[in-house]
Amino acid sequence: MSDKPYIVTYLLPLSILSLSAALIYFSLILSQVVNELPFLLEKIEVTSKNIKPVVTEVSKIRELIPPITHEVTELRKKIPAILEEVKKTRELVPSVIAEIKNVREITPSILKEVKQTRESIPAILKEVETTRKEIPGLLVKGENIIKNAQQIAKKTGEGAVTGVFTGIIKAPFKLIGGIFNLDHLAYKNITSEDRELVLKATDDALNSGEINKSYAWSNENSKNKGTVTVTKKEMIESRDCRLVKFTIKIPNKKPIENEHSVCLNDGGVWEEYQE
Amino acid sequence: MPIEFKLESDNLALFHISGELAEKEFYQIQSELGPIIHKLGYIKILIILKDFTGWESTEGWEDTSFSDRNDKLINKMAIVGDEKWRDLATLFTLKGLRPVPIEYFNANDEAQARQWLDNK
Numbered sequence: 001m002s003d004k005p006y007i008v009t010y011l012l013p014l015s016i017l018s019l020s021a022a023l024i025y026f027s028l029i030l031s032q033v034v035n036e037l038p039f040l041l042e043k044i045e046v047t048s049k050n051i052k053p054v055v056t057e058v059s060k061i062r063e064l065i066p067p068i069t070h071e072v073t074e075l076r077k078k079i080p081a082i083l084e085e086v087k088k089t090r091e092l093v094p095s096v097i098a099e100i101k102n103v104r105e106i107t108p109s110i111l112k113e114v115k116q117t118r119e120s121i122p123a124i125l126k127e128v129e130t131t132r133k134e135i136p137g138l139l140v141k142g143e144n145i146i147k148n149a150q151q152i153a154k155k156t157g158e159g160a161v162t163g164v165f166t167g168i169i170k171a172p173f174k175l176i177g178g179i180f181n182l183d184h185l186a187y188k189n190i191t192s193e194d195r196e197l198v199l200k201a202t203d204d205a206l207n208s209g210e211i212n213k214s215y216a217w218s219n220e221n222s223k224n225k226g227t228v229t230v231t232k233k234e235m236i237e238s239r240d241c242r243l244v245k246f247t248i249k250i251p252n253k254k255p256i257e258n259e260h261s262v263c264l265n266d267g268g269v270w271e272e273y274q275e
Numbered sequence: 276m277p278i279e280f281k282l283e284s285d286n287l288a289l290f291h292i293s294g295e296l297a298e299k300e301f302y303q304i305q306s307e308l309g310p311i312i313h314k315l316g317y318i319k320i321l322i323i324l325k326d327f328t329g330w331e332s333t334e335g336w337e338d339t340s341f342s343d344r345n346d347k348l349i350n351k352m353a354i355v356g357d358e359k360w361r362d363l364a365t366l367f368t369l370k371g372l373r374p375v376p377i378e379y380f381n382a383n384d385e386a387q388a389r390q391w392l393d394n395k
Contacts, residue, residue, distance in 0.1 A: 161330070163337045
């Protein structure tokens with residue numbers, strides 16, 4: 001019995017002490033909350049400002065949902081047709097593959113043909129070159145024989161030969177000599193392909209009989225281009241001559257412009273006049 | 276008849292020309308030959324000059340459009356005749372100026388001419 005008041009005596013202050021500690025802790029926490037309150041209020045304010053556009057955006061997105069749903073529905077309707085098309089395409093695939101196979105089988109023979117053709121090109125070019133070389137001689141021979149035929153007798157029909165030659169050679173076409181000189185320094189940048197094009201344009205210009213009409217040429221490979229123009233008819237040493245103006249444009253270079261006189265030789269071939 | 280035409284086997288067109296060749300006749304035979312050539316697809320021509328005295332002396336003979344239209348279908352042309360017509364016939368047929376191989380053979384060399392035509 002004597003122990004009971006002793007325990008109570010100690011328990012009461014202890015309880016009061018605990019309560020005081022709790023009150024101190026609460027005050028401390030409350031003080032921290034009070035300290036952070038302005039910051040929290042500021043955060044809340046900022047967040048509430050941001051919420052408004054988000055709500056607006058959500059509203060807009062919500063408006064977009066019906067057309068998207070409609071679009072999806074429409075697409076869904078098209079799916080059977082697309083599947084049908086895919087099915088048809090799939091059915092065609094074997095025949096396409098067969099066709100490709102056929103083409104593949106033919107390809108070696110085509111390549112062989114191309115190879116053979118390529119191999120025969122040098123011989124053909126040589127033949128062309130030989131023929132070109134022979135033509136002036138033939139023309140000279142032709143003129144001589146025509147002259148002889150005229151002298152032999154009219155009854156042999158020299159008219160027929162001269163007629164045919166008049167039709168073919170003398171009018172309106174005259175050949176330009178393969179030796180037409182384009183080896184001037186000014187032309188050193190033009191390719192052999194360009195030279196062929198220049199000769200062709202010159203041929204056309206000379207045989208057209210027209211003065212001051214320009215004949216253009218252009219080479220996609222070399223990117224060079226130009227014109228050929230007969231600018232004047234003239235007689236030089238009793239020969240029928242033409243003054244021909246050449247313009248050549250080479251990329252990134254100054255255009256070349258030159259004039260040369262060309263005259264018909266005894267064989268009826270245009271050649272450059274050499275003083 | 277100065278020009279006689281006969282189509283032999285293997286697309287060989289054989290012409291016998293005698294006397295004086297008239298311009299009108301020449302162009303007439305050309306106009307008949309053109310459709311035949313196009314029907315056959317290609318042709319070889321053998322011209323035999325026998326007792327040939329030359330060409331009619333008239334102005335003209337300048338129409339060479341037959342060559343333009345048909346040369347690509349003419350494989351070869353052989354002319355058989357007297358040596359004295361070699362140059363004029365060669366010139367008249369424009370040997371060397373057309374894409375058609377043309378050869379002139381002596382009057383006795385018809386077999387040789389036929390062989391040349393047969394050679395590919």
